[in-house]
Amino acid sequence: MLAADALRLIQSRRSIRRYTPAPLPADALERLLTAASWAPSAHNRQPWRFVVLTALAAKARLAEAMAARLRADRLADGDPPEAVEADAAKSYARVAQAPAVIVAALTLADMDRYPDPRRAQAEYLMAVQSVAMAVQNLLLAAHADGLGACWMCAPLFCPDAVAQALDLPPEWQAQALVTLGYPASAGKPPLRRPLAESVVTVHA
Secondary structure (H helix, E strand, O other), rough: OOHHHHHHHHHOOOOOOOEEEOOOHHHHHHHHHHHHHOOOHHHHHOEEEEEEEOHHHHHHHHHHHHHHHHHHHHHHOOOOHHHHHHHHHHHHHHHHHHHHHEEEEEEEOOOOOOOOOHHHHHHHHHHHHHHHHHHHHHHHHHHHHHOOOEEEEEHHHHHHHHHHHOOOOOOEEEEEEEEEOOOOOOOOOOOOOOOHOEEEEOOO
């Protein structure tokens, strides 16, 4: 693939939130996970772990756990109950109705250990960044395969609820989830800042 082809793939990717009911073939999911596993990672420790959900019961269990935490947090903030319920219902539907959901988690089991907080925090962030790069590989592979996908960071707000709903190993920390399916819509064209607003070149 030429660099221009890769750039076109990256620029044409969209966050797709609506899918057809068609299930995803197992080999398609395997291709996406293989792409994810070839992301760069700190020390090449590959701290990512993935949970694949295609069964309605599992997706509904996760969706309900996350929606319940969202509901509790928003009500504690004093938000109007009707707005909270609408937000929780939307969250539930996005997860439960997707043909497939992949939860991305990290583990520090193979990462380096440091006695001081500064280096320990840096090592943790290296694992977080490694998982994020794996998710980006997965999103691009899904787009290249003609699939729709949407990255959601909601598990960061309720990692314990996700862990309990999915019975995750204690050392797995939920970071994000990706909903997947065949697109029911093209998605919205994203806006991007001009490079001049986010790039500084140091010449000397």
